[in-house]
Amino acid sequence: MKIGIDASRANELKKTGTEWYAYQLIQEFKKIADPNDQFILYTKEPLREDLSVLPPNFRNRVLRWPPQYLWTQIRLSWEMIFRKPDLLFVPAHTIPLIHPKKTVTTLHDVGFERFHELYSKARIGYRPSLTKVLINALIKLLTLGKYGNNEYDYHRFSARFALKHAKKIITVSNFTKKEILDIYGKRGSGKIKVIPNAYNKAEIKQKFTASRTSETLKKYKIESPFLLYIGRLEEKKNITGLIEAFKILITKYNFKGQLVLLGKQGFNFEKTLRVIERYGLDKYVIRPGWVNEEERIILLKSAVVFVFPSFYEGFGIPPLEAMASGVPVVAANSASIPEVTGNAALLVDPHDFKAMAEGINRIMDDPKLRDDFIAAGYRRAEKYSWKSTAEQTLQELKNV
Incomplete structure (x- = not known):
């Protein structure tokens, strides 16, 4: 089985919660994975430090993309068209627009639905500001005005898209599973699996x-x-x-x-x-x-x-x-x-x-x-x- 993993967040230099989650899972997968399965770690840059130490059945595929934005939705989607794995796992980010039928993602929380005022509505992205304006206009056009280029809308879109298109959703607590079902409805309850986080002992x-x-x-x-x-x-x-x-x-x-x-x-x-x-x-x-x-x-x-x-x-x-x-x-x-x-x-x-x-x-x-x-x-x-x-x-x- 060929399993692709979005390792872009795990490869961040300054990690926080979800980045550490992705990193720790990949490191543990290296120890327990079936040698007959192939793992492809997709990143924007070459793997760093001990993340780069790979068993024979793991390899890093660096997806270089000249602009510094829309890597997931354009570059990773492009990869899914021409080099699609049997399964794609996205542990700490949104799933790409184009993805395999067998796609699994982790939805860590839905606080943005409960406390929308605590999330930034400012446009995200990189300079120059004209680029942000163009990206914002493109997103609004593609989503028929439902979403813009900001943190709050990014979370809303990612959650809804994942719940609709992912074959399975992993979440990290029973509380979060309940929140997902309360907010988005119970139709997809069968594909939500609770697996708790941990810490580095x-x-x-x-x-x-x-x-x-x-x-x-x-x-x-x-x-x-x-x-x-x-x-x-x-x-x-x-x-x-x-x-x-x-x-x-x-x-x-x-x-x-x-x-x-x-x-x-x-x-x-x-x-x-x-x-x-x-x-x-x-x-x-x-x-x-x-x-x-x-x-x-x-x-x-x-x-x-x-x-x-x-x-x-x-x-x-x-x-x-x-x-x-x-x-x-x-x-x-x-x-x-x-x-x-x-x-x-x-x-x-x-x-x-x-x-x-x-x-x-x-x-x-x-x-x-x-x-x-x-x-x-x-x-x-x-x-x-x-x-x-x-x-x-x-x-x-x-x-x-």
């Missing part, structure tokens, strides 16, 4: 010397104790709410530490920056931006509490990583988060800043409660592995 188990940890903290001007958030810094992640809770921690509970926001800036983060400035918290809220994986794990293991206040998640990997690292978690009781964390995190209303601050303070102030959550976190994290996720996924692909 080997990476989390790394041990670092005190000097290496100190060096990393010093590099980013971080001092203990500090709270940590990992994820994109955008409105739907409720970063502004976290700042409000942090302010209460300082004023009501006399917290003397820092808040570290680890991730790339996203939609409407300017609103959060204004709140930070208004409260005079600039020197207490540390924003390292994107850091490499070693530094990310060092910061995670060094945090006093990990906070995950998101309004909406299809899954949410960072809380699992925190649990596996022995760091207690305070998280929102919204969307898929309770399903992922179980009873191993202190869950709070993401809209209630006082409750969030109180929860964080309880974890820091009560040693027994802290130890109980740490122990429960270790047990919970053990239930997830990329090996299991990959085995289930590959079985679904083979059975299409």
